[in-house]
Amino acid sequence: MKLWYFFKLFVFLLIAGLTYQHRDEIMLRVRTAVHAYFPCTIPVTYSLGQFDTQFGLSRADFLMRIATAENAWEDVAGKELFKYVESGGDMTVNLIYDARQQTTEKLQEIGDTISDKKSTYEKLWAExxxxxxxxxxxxxxxxxxxxxxxxxxxxxQREVARANKRGGAEEAEYDRLETQRLEINKRVAEVNGSLSRLNKTISATNTLGAQVNALVQELKLNVDIYNTTGRTRGEEFSEGEYIYDSEGKRINIYEFSDTTKLARVLIHELGHGIQMEHVEDSDAIMYRLNAGKNDTITEADQAELRRVCRIK
Ligand SMILES: [Zn+2]
Structure with missing residues (x-):
């Protein structure tokens, strides 16, 4: 009898021990099941995973942006849907720097060069x-x-010729001709001055014209590079993704050109994190492309959230 008691106690302790050892894993399985069958009932916890610093964003800043993105859904649902935990969250959020963000930065750089050159061009052209x-x-x-x-x-010359014909000028006529001759000399000097100024202006205009031309060529080249760089990457690429596989749930963020785009991609992937699907509205955050210009969720987004969370 006693033996049986000890055996039961032993089995109980073994199970309790195993449960304790694997409690995190078991809790994760339980939480994942709850999230799958009863969405939005308990918050999806998330932790930071890979965090690449090349984006120029601090961890605190990134977490703050995720927290803001959470609010977009939580405000509609009227409850907490996501919760940050230091480690071991149901979901990992990764910020991954690769060719996508590099291309975005290159495009921004060329874009800046183009607008600099364009404003220089406009100034030179006005000049x-x-x-x-x-x-x-x-x-x-x-x-x-x-x-x-x-x-x-x-x-x-006509007057001089006339005077010569008469065999020379009288004194008064001579004085008048002399005044005329001096006036002509003065005018010749003035005309020479004007010619030299004119030549300077022609030369300055030509130099400036050459500069303007060179700048136009540079601008064309930069616009070509800009277009080629943009085309190489293509219109559609993943700025972020939500993955749920044997390794668990994770959000990967790869690219954003500004903070609005970052907000949109975060809200979008968080939406997938609570099983939201894509919607048809092209302005919606849950549209398959990050096409909208602001980080406000639309009617279609709200309807999708209500469907997933079973909110009437
Ligand atoms: Zn998506």
């Missing part, structure tokens, strides 16, 4: 137009001065 207008003005003024000088010169 080029100003110089061109000045050139036209200077050229017109120069041509007018040359025409006037030619008239003066031929009038002077």
């Amino acid at each position: 080029y137009e100003r110089l061109s207008a000045e050139l036209v003005k200077e050229k017109t003024a120069y041509e007018r001065e040359v025409a006037q000088l030619k008239n003066l010169q031929s009038a002077y």
Whole structure:
């Protein structure tokens, strides 16, 4: 009798011991079953897994963003659906830096270069137009001065020829011709000055024109690189994903171009984390593509949450 008692006690302790040893694993299985059969009844706990720092985000900042993303669903459900735990969560959230984010950064860099060059181009082009207008003005003024000088010169030569025909100029006439000659010399100096200014403007305009051209070529090249880089990656790529397999549940975040996109991808993958499916509305967070421009959930998102959580 006593033996039987000890045997029962032994079996009980063995089971209790095994249960204790594997309590985390058992609890995880129990929680996973509850999540599968009674969604939204107990929160899905999550912990941080791989955390790549190249995104320039701190762990605290990333956790804060996940917490904000949680609220998007929790506000609608009116209860806690997700809960952060330091380790051993039902789900792991990973921030993984690879070619996707690298491409995004490269695109942003080229985009910045293009807008810098574009604003330089606009400034240079305005300066080029100003110089061109000045050139036209200077050229017109120069041509007018040359025409006037030619008239003066031929009038002077005609009078000199007339005087010579008469066998020389009288004193008064000589003084007048001399004044004219000096005036012509003065005008010649002025015309030469104008010509030299005109040449400088032509040369400045040409230099600026060459700069503008070079800049246009650089801009074209950068736009080409931008387009090629974007095309190589393709229109559709995974910014994030939710995986549930033999290794458990996890959210992988790979790419975001700004904080709104990050918020959207986090809300989306958290949605999958409580078994939400994709919806048809292209503005919705649960649309298959991250196409929307804000991090507000739509009617379609809310309807999907209510379906999953069985909220009437
Ligand atoms: Zn999805």
